[in-house]
Amino acid sequence: MAAADSPSAALRRRDLCSRGIRLAGKMRADVIDLLDTYVERQGLDASASVAAVEGVPVAAVERWDEQTGTQRLLENLAAYRAFRVLLAQMLEEHREQLGEADTTLGRALAAVLLQVSAFAYHLEELLRLESRGPPSEEGAAPPPVPQLGLFERKLRGLGVLRELAQWAVRSVRDLRQLAKASPGSSSAPGWAESP
Numbered sequence: 001m002a003a004a005d006s007p008s009a010a011l012r013r014r015d016l017c018s019r020g021i022r023l024a025g026k027m028r029a030d031v032i033d034l035l036d037t038y039v040e041r042q043g044l045d046a047s048a049s050v051a052a053v054e055g056v057p058v059a060a061v062e063r064w065d066e067q068t069g070t071q072r073l074l075e076n077l078a079a080y081r082a083f084r085v086l087l088a089q090m091l092e093e094h095r096e097q098l099g100e101a102d103t104t105l106g107r108a109l110a111a112v113l114l115q116v117s118a119f120a121y122h123l124e125e126l127l128r129l130e131s132r133g134p135p136s137e138e139g140a141a142p143p144p145v146p147q148l149g150l151f152e153r154k155l156r157g158l159g160v161l162r163e164l165a166q167w168a169v170r171s172v173r174d175l176r177q178l179a180k181a182s183p184g185s186s187s188a189p190g191w192a193e194s195p
Contacts, residue, residue, distance in 0.1 A: 017179035027115045028168030042154045050159035059166035072174040080120040087113040
């Protein structure tokens with residue numbers, strides 16, 4: 001715990017938060033581009049309404065300002081781990097559906113999947129710095145994907161990408177809050193285990 005209180009740990013924390021903010025901003029821009037490509041290639045209407053998708057974490061949170069830093073990190077990590085699985089499923093479905101016929105969308109999906117994986121790892125590093133360590137992924141697998149028709153799969157993918165874009169916004173906000181709340185002590189507001 002003493003390591004988490006040291007000035008070098010505080011500097012590392014701020015550095016990780018700053019880099020995380022840049023990663024999340026880049027990821028959001030790429031997801032927005034991917035959304036445009038996805039809508040076009042899948043023949044969807046950009047304004048199509050999509051109901052909540054099972055297994056997709058929702059970025060909106062009640063009482064956001066009351067969350068501790070650890071809660072923010074854990075929720076972000078759980079979300080990006082879920083998105084990693086969902087994007088891998090989307091990529092697999094895309095390959096089954098189109099094979100190599102549409103490499104543009106496949107490459108864009110794969111690139112965002114890599115960014116999501118890298119960001120999850122980045123969040124794990126922040127949790128390690130807090131002497132918390134990331135929770136195990138064992139038993140955290142999402143439920144199997146329901147058997148959906150082609151159109152329903154397309155809409156599900158649209159819902160996944162839209163929510164991922166929202167998570168990128170939330171992640172920037174969470175990391176800014178964490179950086180602001182850590183002037184040099186892990187007991188600063190926002191990093192404490194309880195408010």
